[in-house]
Amino acid sequence: MGKPYNVILFDVDGTLVNTDELIYQTFVELYKKYIPHKKVGRKDTLYFSGPPIKKTLLEEFKNVPIEVSLKEYHDISYTKYQSTVTLFEGVKETLEELKNKNIKLGIITNKLHETTEYCFSLLGILPYFSSNLICSNDVTRGKPSEESFIKA
Numbered sequence: 230m231g232k233p234y235n236v237i238l239f240d241v242d243g244t245l246v247n248t249d250e251l252i253y254q255t256f257v258e259l260y261k262k263y264i265p266h267k268k269v270g271r272k273d274t275l276y277f278s279g280p281p282i283k284k285t286l287l288e289e290f291k292n293v294p295i296e297v298s299l300k301e302y303h304d305i306s307y308t309k310y311q312s313t314v315t316l317f318e319g320v321k322e323t324l325e326e327l328k329n330k331n332i333k334l335g336i337i338t339n340k341l342h343e344t345t346e347y348c349f350s351l352l353g354i355l356p357y358f359s360s361n362l363i364c365s366n367d368v369t370r371g372k373p374s375e376e377s378f379i380k381a
Contacts, residue, residue, distance in 0.1 A: 234332060235331075235332060235333060236332065236333040236334075236335060237327060237332055237333070237334055237335070238334075238335045238336070238337050238378070238381055239334065239335070239336055239337075240336070240337060240338055240372075241336060241338040241340055241345060241348070242278040242279075242338070242340065243278050243279075244317075245316065245317065245320050245354070246314060246315070246316060246317070246320075246348060246352065247314065247315045247316070247317055248278060248313075248314055248348075249271070249274075249275060249278065250313040250314075251306055251309050251310065251313040251314050252274050252275075252277050252278050252306075253271050253274045254305075254309050254313060255302060255305045255306045255309060256269060256274045256277060256289075257269065257274075258305050259289075259290065259298070259301060259302060259305065262301070263290050263292075263293050263298070264290070279339075280339065281339040281365055281371045281372075282299065282302060282339070282340075282365075283295060283299060286298040286299055286302060303341075303344070306344075307344075307347070310347065310348060310351055311351060314348060314351065314352065315352075316352050316354070320354070321353065321354060324354060324357045328357060333361065334357050334358055334361060335358065335361035335362070335363065335381050336358050336361060336362045336363060336364070337363045337372060337377040337378060337381055338362075338363070338364050338365070338372075339364075339365045339371045339372050340364055340365060341364055341365055341366050342362060342364035342365075342366050342367055344364075345362055345364050346362065361381070363377045363380050363381045367380070368380060
């Protein structure tokens, strides 16, 4: 019999937390402001939940300084978290079961540390990960770089 797992690392967006609506609504507002003639559908924004937000903003809003688009993204998205972000079905129960089995839980995400803590607090899952969050601003290079995994 193989060795049992004693640590499990999770991603956030699209794994534990459904942020598709948040990302969609945030990008719709950004496009309205910076590229008003561009129309985007929900499917167009699904890709944005994977790569680091800086990379996506640099590609999508080439004529906007990254500091400006990043601040705008965070300002808009923070106002939408409470109404758009949800846990996927069964997540909380699964985390509780893993905790009861003394399995350490960790997060590796391209989200900012502050944003991840805010999201997890809203959803009631921060206590499962409070000391095991490796976020984009905790490392020099985010995922898919191995740095996050080594640090975890």
